[in-house]
Amino acid sequence: MAEVTKEYEMLHDLVTTRMSVRKFKPDPIPDGHVEKILEVARWAMSGANSQPWEFIVVRDPEIKRRLRDAYSEYNTDYIFWMEQQREYKLRHPSYQVREKLHESLAFNKKKANWHLAPAIIVVLGDGRRQWGTVMGAHTFGRDQSHLTDGLANASFLIHLAVASLGLTSEWVTIHIQEPFKRILGVPDLLTLYLIVPIGLPDVGPREGVRRPLEDLVHYDRYDMSKYMSNEQIIRYLYGLREATVPVHSSSRGVSAEEK
Numbered sequence: 001m002a003e004v005t006k007e008y009e010m011l012h013d014l015v016t017t018r019m020s021v022r023k024f025k026p027d028p029i030p031d032g033h034v035e036k037i038l039e040v041a042r043w044a045m046s047g048a049n050s051q052p053w054e055f056i057v058v059r060d061p062e063i064k065r066r067l068r069d070a071y072s073e074y075n076t077d078y079i080f081w082m083e084q085q086r087e088y089k090l091r092h093p094s095y096q097v098r099e100k101l102h103e104s105l106a107f108n109k110k111k112a113n114w115h116l117a118p119a120i121i122v123v124l125g126d127g128r129r130q131w132g133t134v135m136g137a138h139t140f141g142r143d144q145s146h147l148t149d150g151l152a153n154a155s156f157l158i159h160l161a162v163a164s165l166g167l168t169s170e171w172v173t174i175h176i177q178e179p180f181k182r183i184l185g186v187p188d189l190l191t192l193y194l195i196v197p198i199g200l201p202d203v204g205p206r207e208g209v210r211r212p213l214e215d216l217v218h219y220d221r222y223d224m225s226k227y228m229s230n231e232q233i234i235r236y237l238y239g240l241r242e243a244t245v246p247v248h249s250s251s252r253g254v255s256a257e258e259k
Contacts, residue, residue, distance in 0.1 A: 016208055018163035020170050024117040024199040033165050034119055040161035046150035047133035053154045056122040056184055068115035070179040078175050090237055093244050114170055117197035121158060122184060125151045125191040151193040158196055168201040
């Protein structure tokens with residue numbers, strides 16, 4: 001067996017110990033750390049090396065609060081009503097409510113506190129830069145594959161760089177871009193892809209969980225013994241929900257009778 005390099009060991013340790021958090025300490029980030037993180041991010045892969053990403057670093061407490069408020073008002077509202085269209089037990093645990101829908105919505109709007117992180121990185125993309133790649137990549141519009149692929153690559157490197165500096169981060173997905181653009185003065189033509197709060201975690205470390213490697217890998221041809229039927233997939237999804245429902249329910253103060 002080939003010898004494992006120390007570089008691989010460092011990378012493996014980084015990706016297996018990195019974790020996303022939703023509660024940050026207000027402690028400041030050392031000077032220069034944000035720039036070090038973005039220096040790594042700018043080396044991400046992109047179609048035709050078009051490098052479509054730009055970043056806004058937000059440290060102003062009022063702007064951070066306004067971004068969080070926009071998330072609570074628009075993004076959470078969108079998520080809540082989308083979740084209500086799912087079969088009850090497959091909804092995200094935070095939205096598994098049978099009654100008092102408005103109270104549950106209000107609770108989830110109050111829950112996000114990533115604005116307390118000392119710094120926030122907003123990842124933007126300019127689809128015009130993607131004209132450098134093949135037209136088959138759908139290079140312009142809201143669903144550009146090469147644009148969003150490149151932004152995902154840059155965003156993932158941000159999270160790895162954050163972890164390498166002993167900090168932590170959160171992946172804040174944005175579904176409704178316009179309110180955030182208005183706050184930050186982002187031109188309409190650009191895509192607001194992601195918000196990444198960074199700082200020190202206000203929670204303890206936890207062990208990561210992933211599917212076993214042997215369940216994921218096929219050699220030469222697809223191994224049908226690993227193919228999950230629709231019924232197996234449904235059971236898998238139920239299992240994901242059952243593992244997290246008690247935590248989310250207790251955080252909302254939901255009793256067993258209400259579940």
